[in-house]
Amino acid sequence: MTPEDEVLAACAAVLDERDIVTDHEILPTYSRDRSTGSAAGEPFAAVFPRRAEQVSAVLAAAHAHRVPVVPRGAGSGLSGGSNAIDGSLVVCLERMREVIHVDVANGFVETQPGVLNTDLREHVLGHGLWYAPDPASKDFCSIGGNVNTNAGGLCCVKYGVTREAVLGLEVVLADGRITRLGRRTVKGVAGYDLAGLVVGSEGTLGVVTMARLRLRPVPPPATTAVAVFADIASAGAAVASVMQELTPSMLELMDKQTIAAVEAWQPMGLDAGAGALLVAQSDAPHGGAMIEADRLVELCLRHGATEAYRSDDPVESELLLGARRMAIPAIEAQGDWLLDDIAVPRSALAEAMVRIQDVAAANDVRICTFGHAGDGNLHPTILTARGDHDAAARALVAFEQVLDVALALGGTVTGEHGIGNLKRRALGLELDPVAAGLHERIKSAWDPQGILNPGKALPRW
Ligand SMILES: Cc1cc2nc3c(=O)[nH]c(=O)nc-3n(C[C@H](O)[C@H](O)[C@H](O)COP(=O)(O)OP(=O)(O)OC[C@H]3O[C@@H](n4cnc5c(N)ncnc54)[C@H](O)[C@@H]3O)c2cc1C
Numbered sequence: 001m002t003p004e005d006e007v008l009a010a011c012a013a014v015l016d017e018r019d020i021v022t023d024h025e026i027l028p029t030y031s032r033d034r035s036t037g038s039a040a041g042e043p044f045a046a047v048f049p050r051r052a053e054q055v056s057a058v059l060a061a062a063h064a065h066r067v068p069v070v071p072r073g074a075g076s077g078l079s080g081g082s083n084a085i086d087g088s089l090v091v092c093l094e095r096m097r098e099v100i101h102v103d104v105a106n107g108f109v110e111t112q113p114g115v116l117n118t119d120l121r122e123h124v125l126g127h128g129l130w131y132a133p134d135p136a137s138k139d140f141c142s143i144g145g146n147v148n149t150n151a152g153g154l155c156c157v158k159y160g161v162t163r164e165a166v167l168g169l170e171v172v173l174a175d176g177r178i179t180r181l182g183r184r185t186v187k188g189v190a191g192y193d194l195a196g197l198v199v200g201s202e203g204t205l206g207v208v209t210m211a212r213l214r215l216r217p218v219p220p221p222a223t224t225a226v227a228v229f230a231d232i233a234s235a236g237a238a239v240a241s242v243m244q245e246l247t248p249s250m251l252e253l254m255d256k257q258t259i260a261a262v263e264a265w266q267p268m269g270l271d272a273g274a275g276a277l278l279v280a281q282s283d284a285p286h287g288g289a290m291i292e293a294d295r296l297v298e299l300c301l302r303h304g305a306t307e308a309y310r311s312d313d314p315v316e317s318e319l320l321l322g323a324r325r326m327a328i329p330a331i332e333a334q335g336d337w338l339l340d341d342i343a344v345p346r347s348a349l350a351e352a353m354v355r356i357q358d359v360a361a362a363n364d365v366r367i368c369t370f371g372h373a374g375d376g377n378l379h380p381t382i383l384t385a386r387g388d389h390d391a392a393a394r395a396l397v398a399f400e401q402v403l404d405v406a407l408a409l410g411g412t413v414t415g416e417h418g419i420g421n422l423k424r425r426a427l428g429l430e431l432d433p434v435a436a437g438l439h440e441r442i443k444s445a446w447d448p449q450g451i452l453n454p455g456k457a458l459p460r461w
Helices: 003-014 052-064 117-125 143-149 194-198 232-245 256-265 288-302 314-325 327-332 346-363 389-408 424-430 433-446
Strands: 045-047 069-072 089-092 099-103 108-111 166-172 178-182 207-214 223-229 250-255 276-282 305-311 336-339 366-372 377-384
Touching (some): 003 045, 003 052, 232 288, 256 366, 276 314, 288 305, 336 389
Antiparallel strands (some): 223 305
8 A cells, every 4th residue: 555545544544434535626625725826736635634533543644654744724824834735635624613612710712723713703702702813814714724823913913913812722743642732821831832832833843623712801892093194104104103102903004006906996985196094993991992093093194194084983994994804805806916924113114115116116016015004014915917927927026025125124024924835935034044943953853754734834945
């Protein structure tokens, strides 16, 4: 028997027949994530375990026969992290969809990894609690994927990214052993933070089969503020000033090109001549939201906003937010797109946006930039005419140059989407050689045979 046959036999011993897919017509569905520009190979099978013991048996067999394994959540990633490689076994966690337990008194939830972010949020709301991390993809991304990419989102500017929510994890190691990492308590510093190491590890250290996540009281309804700027420099200065003084629960930015894309796709009466738009929210309690939003409007006007106002009407707020949420579908509708993700110090936000437009001009492509301005996290999205292969090649050059801009400004090559197989060169530039060596040694300590998600997340020179 081939190693692949051995692994399939082991899978058949622990999984129901309907939880094993080898049909080459169906496998492409599980072969790539939502990124463009990333390489994807052909797996020999995809399996859909429902319990940690099944994941354990599958990994033990893959380990014994040195077969590469690609863990997969909901496949919404934007860096090629869950893309299959040739001859791999894709382990899809999407059928592990049980919210196991909500501990109201201690403020945490234990969940299987395949639960969608939005379903988890709904579930805990039913217990009067709130799960903070809210990626824009919350309706179609899984908690396991969020943990493994350390996903961010709109309200992370105030409540932190997924890492801040992870108290503990159950992880199946590459050889099939199951371990429980982290803690049940709010505080705890015993041993190395191994759960923290798994957060953001993109499926290269283990397969997460349970996450214990911190919950918070439900925040009060937010007040929304919008500010229009003639140029990006003024918007950047306003962001820096707002973040020095206030704690908004959201601070999002759209540049001129993104505003134009949204208006072209679904006219919303946005000022097509504007240089930048900021959309912010405050959820400060006891009437504080209105006061904070008023101050935010004041600061934006002081920094040159041509128009700025706030609304505490939920319908109007939803409309204002809708424009920002539409950014990706609107850009997608305009042509072929390649979405980047960088973070820069907030003080360098405006400079980054200017340099990104220089990259666009130098490569004769359009770049629409939007993102989580309060975190300095930008998504410059390179747009080219559909099917234009020359332009697509130029887009790939521009993509790398945008990463270089982030590094030159003291930033990082990914704020929230991860390295996947798209950004390994840039990670090699970001890490110093000592840190890069530590990465290699940590990987081999957890996965000595290198079967877990090979070719992802680690630097390449
Ligand atoms: C329109 C759109 C908007 C988005 N907005 C945001 C945003 O605001 N913020 C943000 O951070 N991201 C965003 N994303 C990216 C994406 O949704 C996130 O990276 C998300 O966390 C991926 O979750 P997933 O379940 O789809 O994981 P996948 O894409 O399937 O996998 C992501 C990575 O996690 C690993 N993995 C998945 N599950 C497990 C597991 N149980 N154990 C071990 N490894 C695992 C995979 O191997 C892979 O490396 C967006 C994507 C789209 C398409």
